[in-house]
Amino acid sequence: MNVKPPDANTASDDATRLTGTSFAVLTLIELLGPSTPYDLKQALERSIANFWMVPHTTFYAEPTRLVKGGFLSEQQESGGRRRKVYSLTDAGRSALEAWRSSPELTPPQLREEGVLKIFAGADPIPVFRARCDWHRAKLAELEGYLEALTGADPAWEGARASLQVGVAYNRMLLEAMERFLESQAATGSP
């Protein structure tokens, strides 16, 4: 009847859990080489954060966590601000590779307040208008990042591809909503 040693699976093997955020850090270090948290944060914001959002305080905490798990090693910058510089360990490299080549994916996580308002009975037109503005701005932003990558190292091929996915995604949504708004304008006020 359900009785178990209360400390079954407690200790040794419950290693640091690796989340998407962890792999974001590992990937960026692989691309950039040994990096400070701020280097990583800068790179993150122009790329990964667009499809895997992480608040900066969470992101700054992650390297520490990964050192604890043995996936990163930490050195002190000599001179200047003497900031911490993180590098991949072998464990880090192989965890990254295992994840990258595994077909498993966690389900996409979405929180879209606009659709929530529509659910609640709000007029969809202002909602879509606001979202069009947002996606237009995001599109311009992503196109800027993409342009900045032209002629970059082939190691950045994945980065380019993911930005292209982002561009396609935002363009699709934008155009769909614009079509909807136009059709409403036509029907609504003749």
Next chain:
Amino acid sequence: MNVKPPDANTASDDATRLTGTSFAVLTLIELLGPSTPYDLKQALERSIANFWMVPHTTFYAEPTRLVKGGFLSEQQESGGRRRKVYSLTDAGRSALEAWRSSPELTPPQLREEGVLKIFAGADPIPVFRARCDWHRAKLAELEGYLEALTGADPAWEGARASLQVGVAYNRMLLEAMERFLESQAATGSP
């Protein structure tokens, strides 16, 4: 130089913060009438959770929070399990209405591990294939919910509209990825 009374804006007016999850609960009670947390959770899963994900433990905690803030009132079921039943207060109704008719939207929050893997250099083909399966299943699920709503009360118009948005969204993504996979199949292995 930056000196402020340390307890400026501390007390009385920092009322319970209302999040998207709060409005999800308020909206569902408006639609369903007085409800138990489980009623709400059931309804949530067939609708709102598809564009505003909430883990069930967070969702169960929300009504309690909303009672504390004065947005819901709580009664005891008489008989059966004697569960708690929640109803909107006037404060709840007006908070809901204010939110619904305000044009402000928090930015969409997305976490898509597939694109993260592509960023990291993974082969996009298995990623898209996995996602196609996922979106196909989601599409079928949403279409099922929509069908179950045919002929429902006009109060559920927003629910229907939001499900239609969800259907369109998933169909768009699915078709885009299918087109990509077909184009790859054509080029890749001639």
Next chain:
DNA sequence: ATCTGTATAGTACGAACCGTACTATAGCTG
């Protein structure tokens, strides 16, 4: 009638996360 399995309806809890606010260093500008 009662046992027993399954679906329903939650709670407990510690780790992770998050937002706000604050701190600290570097480089630049007059």
Next chain:
DNA sequence: CAGCTATAGTACGGTTCGTACTATACAGAT
């Protein structure tokens, strides 16, 4: 070289999250 702005973080306390566990109802078998 004082002061300003941009850069590069940390502190902290409440909130959220996932895992695991608990508990109640009801249906059918015994």
